[in-house]
Amino acid sequence: MRQQRGFTLLELMVAMVIFAALAISGWQVFDSVNRARERAQLQADNLAVLQYAYLQLQQDMGQVIAYQAASSQKVRLLITLITITIIATTTLMILTTIIQQLMNRLPLCLSHL
Template identity: 45%
Template structure:
């Protein structure tokens, strides 16, 4: 009985040794190749989707930064809007001209570090070019010159629709409301911009500085300063008089 078990065990060991020496069968190789192929395809799909998501996020971030740049630039310009009429094409231009696809206005804040005698105001215009599908910003420098220097730059691309509106406080499609002398120097309460970029609509609203209120506040501050200065002068004169009397 022990001899039989030993013979059976030896036969089993010899069979396993022959199988190990001969290698894998064709079926085993096919199964291994199939598993490796599935894993490779799955890994490539995951890698490809990750790269597409990264590229899509980078493109979306770039577009958002471009929109934010336009908003910030227009905000800086409109904060400095000033009442300043000027001549252009032999016509008196209003302080602000607003149409559906164009916004033009006068602004201050011009720096003259070289003391060239530049005027304190300049002209800014935002204009939609439907042929090129871009939003442009033009800047008129040195308005006192006969031929002012004009600098034009594209601030936003892939624009399919632009609509400017004035808030007075209700929405109006143009400004000034009438081309009369008393309307040329007026400003609305705010400006609204509806713009479509890369088939995505955006809407911005800017509140314009109320120049009349600012002027009144400046006058009140100046009046109070003058009154305080007058009281201080009267007090100094009274002290001087008291000193003279004491000496006498």
């Protein structure tokens, strides 16, 4: 009987299939991480814009000079209402983004069932 020196074609094909499956799964993980990073960066950019707008409004409202005591209380009330409105709007935008992300993942979750 002849001594075997190497791998058979079948062994090489099986090894290549296993390597290809590992490469594809690694690529999918890398791609999903990359997409998540891009979405996180977009959300961070949007949040930075909202924070800057809030800061500008806060500075503008802080520079309002009240001419009378009664109008000073009205200005404080107005500043409080604007602040609450901005916080509510920001919260609504964040919740909308979260709902959109969940809706985007829903078909993926349903496909695994």
